[in-house]
Amino acid sequence: xxxxxxxxxxxxxxxxxxxxxxxxxxxxxxxxxxxxxxxxxxxxxxxxxxxxxxxxxxxxxxxxxxxxxxxxxxxxxxxxxxxxxxxxxxxxxxxxxxxxxxxxxxxxxxxxxxxxxxxxxxxxxxxxxxxxxxxxxxxxxxxxxxxxxxxxxxxxxxxxxxxxxxxxxxxxxxxxxxxxxxxxxxxxxxxxxxxxxxxxxxxxxxxxxxxxxxxxxxxxxxxxxxxxxxxxxxxxxxxxxxxxxxxxxxxxxxxxxxxxxxxxxxxxxxxxxxxxx
Ligand code: NDP
Numbered sequence: 001x002x003x004x005x006x007x008x009x010x011x012x013x014x015x016x017x018x019x020x021x022x023x024x025x026x027x028x029x030x031x032x033x034x035x036x037x038x039x040x041x042x043x044x045x046x047x048x049x050x051x052x053x054x055x056x057x058x059x060x061x062x063x064x065x066x067x068x069x070x071x072x073x074x075x076x077x078x079x080x081x082x083x084x085x086x087x088x089x090x091x092x093x094x095x096x097x098x099x100x101x102x103x104x105x106x107x108x109x110x111x112x113x114x115x116x117x118x119x120x121x122x123x124x125x126x127x128x129x130x131x132x133x134x135x136x137x138x139x140x141x142x143x144x145x146x147x148x149x150x151x152x153x154x155x156x157x158x159x160x161x162x163x164x165x166x167x168x169x170x171x172x173x174x175x176x177x178x179x180x181x182x183x184x185x186x187x188x189x190x191x192x193x194x195x196x197x198x199x200x201x202x203x204x205x206x207x208x209x210x211x212x213x214x215x216x217x218x219x220x221x222x223x224x225x226x227x228x229x230x231x232x233x234x235x236x237x238x239x240x241x242x243x244x245x246x247x248x249x250x251x252x253x254x255x256x257x258x259x260x261x262x263x264x265x266x267x268x269x270x271x272x273x274x275x276x277x
Pocket of ligand 1: 017018019020021048049111140141163164190191192193194195196197200217233234235236237238241242244245277
């Protein structure tokens with residue numbers, strides 16, 4: 001498994017598993033748990049969730065899937081911006097820990113920028129770290145301006161990742177955000193790597209995958225895995241698909257293939273506002 005170094009020096013799998021909407025449909029629950037467990041066994045041992053997902057249902061399901069496997073997984077969860085003050089974050093984190101049935105979250109992210117001053121949010125993260133409830137913290141959906149504000153905040157440079165929308169069809173961050181993060185060796189965690197499934201129907205991608213004996217999902221992931229300092233967190237509730245997605249690791253793209261993909265999915269030609277889902 002390719003691994004990505006966090007600024008703290010620890011490394012995490014470059015390919016993980018997302019869990020938005022996991023746990024929403026009780027009839028799919030057992031398959032979703034088995035899928036996460038199978039993904040972990042295949043090396044997709046970074047699991048991303050959030051207090052927001054299904055109002056805690058995703059964290060609950062993740063907690064069930066991790067039973068007996070906690071030490072194999074790098075666990076990421078997220079706090080709502082309106083819980084980003086010192087008191088509210090402590091309560092939110094404790095509720096997440098209960099749902100996840102773990103002692104500590106490995107990486108706790110601010111889900112998107114909100115109204116609580118960044119200095120207070122950083123202090124809240126530091127307090128949770130001091131209490132052993134989280135090991136690292138980071139942010140999500142921060143554009144370059146947001147990152148610069150964070151880096152100016154006392155303690156802000158300790159953030160370990162910025163989780164943002166990034167996939168073949170959405171390359172805007174390559175203009176300025178990704179290079180600036182790269183200068184600080186801060187990895188991008190690419191969410192919605194399939195554009196929630198829409199990208200996989202793209203005709204150019206489907207044709208490319210067919211020509212190269214791969215699948216659209218594998219090409220979309222192999223393209224992200226070819227980027228420097230990028231972690232991808234595809235979501236699936238199906239064992240067959242998690243196997244297919246893990247197969248991207250064995251199908252790296254050549255320089256010529258990356259160039260061909262770049263013609264169908266061009267890099268940005270100028271600054272682009274950060275897209276969010
Ligand atoms: P993805 O881009 O990962 O796409 C998920 C969709 O693709 C699902 O419908 C899934 O269906 C389908 N799919 C998965 N694998 C395959 C495959 N091999 N072939 C065909 N279809 C496939 O979308 P998400 O929005 O879920 O993003 C991934 C994760 O990123 C989230 O789950 C969440 O953890 C995180 N995220 C974070 C955000 C943030 O603001 N920080 C915002 C959005 C996402 P099925 O499950 O039926 O297989």
